Amino acid sequence: METLMMSGRPVADACKEQIKEKVEAAQKAGKKVALAIVTVGEDPASFVYRKRLLKITESLGIGSRCVELPGIATTAEVIEAVRKLNGDPEIAGILPMMPMPKQVDGEAVGAALAPEKDMDCLSPANGGALLIGKGRWAACTPRACMAILKFYKIPLDGKHAVVLGRSNVVGKPVALLLLQENCTVTVCHSHTKNLPELVRQADIVVAAIGKAGFVTPDMVKPGAVVVDVGINVTENGIVGDVAPEVAEKASAFTPVPGGVGVVSNVMMMDAVARNL
Amino acid sequence: METLMMSGRPVADACKEQIKEKVEAAQKAGKKVALAIVTVGEDPASFVYRKRLLKITESLGIGSRCVELPGIATTAEVIEAVRKLNGDPEIAGILPMMPMPKQVDGEAVGAALAPEKDMDCLSPANGGALLIGKGRWAACTPRACMAILKFYKIPLDGKHAVVLGRSNVVGKPVALLLLQENCTVTVCHSHTKNLPELVRQADIVVAAIGKAGFVTPDMVKPGAVVVDVGINVTENGIVGDVAPEVAEKASAFTPVPGGVGVVSNVMMMDAVARNL
Numbered sequence: 001m002e003t004l005m006m007s008g009r010p011v012a013d014a015c016k017e018q019i020k021e022k023v024e025a026a027q028k029a030g031k032k033v034a035l036a037i038v039t040v041g042e043d044p045a046s047f048v049y050r051k052r053l054l055k056i057t058e059s060l061g062i063g064s065r066c067v068e069l070p071g072i073a074t075t076a077e078v079i080e081a082v083r084k085l086n087g088d089p090e091i092a093g094i095l096p097m098m099p100m101p102k103q104v105d106g107e108a109v110g111a112a113l114a115p116e117k118d119m120d121c122l123s124p125a126n127g128g129a130l131l132i133g134k135g136r137w138a139a140c141t142p143r144a145c146m147a148i149l150k151f152y153k154i155p156l157d158g159k160h161a162v163v164l165g166r167s168n169v170v171g172k173p174v175a176l177l178l179l180q181e182n183c184t185v186t187v188c189h190s191h192t193k194n195l196p197e198l199v200r201q202a203d204i205v206v207a208a209i210g211k212a213g214f215v216t217p218d219m220v221k222p223g224a225v226v227v228d229v230g231i232n233v234t235e236n237g238i239v240g241d242v243a244p245e246v247a248e249k250a251s252a253f254t255p256v257p258g259g260v261g262v263v264s265n266v267m268m269m270d271a272v273a274r275n276l
Numbered sequence: 277m278e279t280l281m282m283s284g285r286p287v288a289d290a291c292k293e294q295i296k297e298k299v300e301a302a303q304k305a306g307k308k309v310a311l312a313i314v315t316v317g318e319d320p321a322s323f324v325y326r327k328r329l330l331k332i333t334e335s336l337g338i339g340s341r342c343v344e345l346p347g348i349a350t351t352a353e354v355i356e357a358v359r360k361l362n363g364d365p366e367i368a369g370i371l372p373m374m375p376m377p378k379q380v381d382g383e384a385v386g387a388a389l390a391p392e393k394d395m396d397c398l399s400p401a402n403g404g405a406l407l408i409g410k411g412r413w414a415a416c417t418p419r420a421c422m423a424i425l426k427f428y429k430i431p432l433d434g435k436h437a438v439v440l441g442r443s444n445v446v447g448k449p450v451a452l453l454l455l456q457e458n459c460t461v462t463v464c465h466s467h468t469k470n471l472p473e474l475v476r477q478a479d480i481v482v483a484a485i486g487k488a489g490f491v492t493p494d495m496v497k498p499g500a501v502v503v504d505v506g507i508n509v510t511e512n513g514i515v516g517d518v519a520p521e522v523a524e525k526a527s528a529f530t531p532v533p534g535g536v537g538v539v540s541n542v543m544m545m546d547a548v549a550r551n552l
Contacts, residue, residue: 097380111401125406127401131452132383156294160474166455166526168408175463176407179442182467182472185465189449191434193457197461198436 003150004252006227008144008147008262011151015266016060019273021052023061026276027144034063035272039097040078052265053095054137058124060269064223067090075105079112093119093272119271121173130173133180133211140271142174145179145206145227145262148254154204154225157180162202163187164195164215164241170229178204195219207241215242217249228252229260282503284538285298287427291542292336293550299337300354302552310339311395311548315373316380316523317347317356321375328541329371336545341367351381355388362390369384369395369548383469395547397449406449409456416547418450418538421482422457422532427446430480430501432457438478439463439492440471440517446484446505471495483517493516493525502529505536 026033035057037050050066057064078100085094096118108120110192116127121139130138148157159263161183165171175185183204188195196219199205207215208229220226229239240256247253254260299309311333313326326342333340344355354376361370370393376382384468386398394402399416406414425432437459441447451461459480464471471493475481483491496502506517516532523529530536 035535097499124401126400127404129400131448132400133408136487172452176448179448179465182465184464184468186462186463187455187459188321188460189455189458191437192460193434228327230380255502260399263362 003247003250004212005247006108006152006252006259008146008148008254008259011148011263012125012266014151015270019266019269020060022273022276025149027061029073031276032063033061033272033276034065034086035268036067036085036094037097038067038078038081038085038094040069040073040167041096042101046133046217050097053173053268055126056265056269057272062269062272063090071101073101073104075103078104078109082109082112086112086117091117091118091232092275093246093268094274095119095268096122098122100175116275117269126139130176131181135178138173138177139169140267141170141208141229141260141264142177143267143270145229146172146177147263148227149204149225150262152252152276154252157181158182158184159203160184160186161204161206162199163206163208163227165189165208166198169209174206174208178206179258185194205242209241212215212239213241213243215246217243217245220221220246220249222249223251225251226250227260228256230252230256279385279523280429281523281525282424282528284424284509284529287420287539288542290427290541291423291448295542295545296336298549298552299475303337307360307552308339309337309368309548309552310341310366312341312343312361312364312367312370312542314343314354314357314361314370314372316345316376319373319375325372329544332541332545334549336549338368338545339366343418347377348376349380349381351384354380354385358385358388362388362393367393368551369393369544371395371544372398374398390550395544396445405461406452409452414449414453415445415541416543417446417484417505417536417545418453419543420536421450422453422506424503425480425501425540428528430509430528432459432480434458434460435479436462436477437480437482438475439482439484440475441465441484441505443484443485448505448507450482450484454482481518485517487517489517489519490513491522493519493521496522496525498525499527500525502526503536504530504532506532506538509524 053081113123115125128135159176166189199219204225212232228240228242279341389399402413435453442465475495482503488508504516504518
């Protein structure tokens with residue numbers, strides 16, 4: 001059986017086409033479409049991410065506005081900036097870059113976002129909607145996982161998905177999205193005993209644990225579908241949470257880099273376009 | 277090994293004591309404390325439930341206000357009633373009885389609740405808080421399951437909990453609460469294949485599937501802890517989702533009736549008292 005490499009690029013390209021059409025139609029109708037990115041202070045990782053997003057907005061004809069607050073900004077000041085963007089008809093979406101400096105209450109900032117402009121499911125209202133099965137407003141990375149599985153026509157109904165990691169941005173939302181697609185879902189994490197034994201039962205493995213090469217071939221059932229959300233910076237470059245040798249045992253897998261990450265960035269633009 | 281019957285009564289009584297103290301202290305300070313119950317139309321099951329709740333409010337010295345809207349009320353009218361209660365300082369909590377008649381958008385009603393007065397986690401804001409691990413505002417039944425496990429000192433950290441059922445009111449929230457307590461969590465449902473095999477792996481089984489006697493002894497690992505959320509009306513009276521014979525195999529179990537249900541009703545009053 002040949003192993004399917006679920007590359008992110010074709011998924012991203014297909015999404016981009018749809019987004020482009022929506023954006024062009026809106027602009028023809030005289031509507032301005034821009035993504036606002038709010039940074040507080042000068043976190044280098046946030047700037048790298050922002051640069052990448054700005055490149056994609058540009059390629060899709062989406063405008064952008066960078067709101068840069070000083071590193072000493074208060075929660076109230078960040079919320080004030082978010083509220084202004086909430087009320088600005090030219091802004092289709094707002095992304096406040098997390099984590100914020102210590103003195104800023106990131107959750108309060110998320111809660112201040114107008115739910116329809118909340119690009120990465122930071123507001124409790126969108127989290128609550130996800131919980132009751134209205135998952136289209138989930139965060140970009142879990143949506144990217146689902147978009148890849150869908151693009152490559154991986155059957156989900158009745159399959160046993162094992163999610164490694166229980167973060168608010170990936171593990172928990174992707175578990176809910178898989179549940180919504182009628183998967184049986186197990187969530188494993190740092191306190192899980194007999195983890196390899198559990199992962200071996202999975203038809204679908206989603207690794208979002210943040211440890212380079214954590215999932216080894218002995219932990220994977222032959223023929224399983226493996227989605228690697230990990231982005232770990234190592235001496236050997238960027239590697240995933242899944243050891244490369246797992247590819248030989250899986251029926252399908254996402255590469256790192258070039259897998260979930262690529263699609264996740266485009267999902268941000270998909271979120272911008274969802275109100276058009 | 278003797279099997280522990282995790283009766284709900286002592287759990288409920290312990291909770292009641294705490295609630296009573298809080299309510300009395302608030303009343304001594306001149307604060308009025310009342311639960312508002314909103315019904316639309318004349319659903320008999322809602323009236324039975326309301327009667328039971330009113331009996332408990334009374335026993336705890338909590339006031340009550342029954343808001344009865346006609347069965348033809350519109351969504352806007354129900355929301356208007358909820359908003360009035362939101363702004364009423366004498367009302368500590370609001371419970372709109374679900375399900376509402378067809379023409380009323382129950383989700384919109386839930387979303388209209390002031391989150392701090394939302395007694396059963398109907399508002400998306402409270403659902404979102406639960407999702408990111410702020411579970412104290414979860415719905416009453418999942419909180420009752422956790423209260424029972426805690427009262428009977430059942431170890432949770434690192435245990436494998438299998439939840440049967442994925443409803444918004446029980447399955448999903450109890451899965452999140454168990455995850456928060458460091459359980460490994462599997463959610464099974466109607467599309468799950470090899471369900472008995474999965475349940476047999478559980479250290480803790482939570483049955484919330486709504487089928488009388490669904491969980492049979494062959495599906496349970498010897499020594500497992502079994503929480504039965506089911507309330508099924510049968511010819512033989514009210515029975516749970518777990519067959520009675522499971523008690524012989526489990527190390528601990530909740531009876532039906534007299535288990536989760538008893539505690540769940542008191543959790544409603546705990547929610548009323550949480551703002552005091």
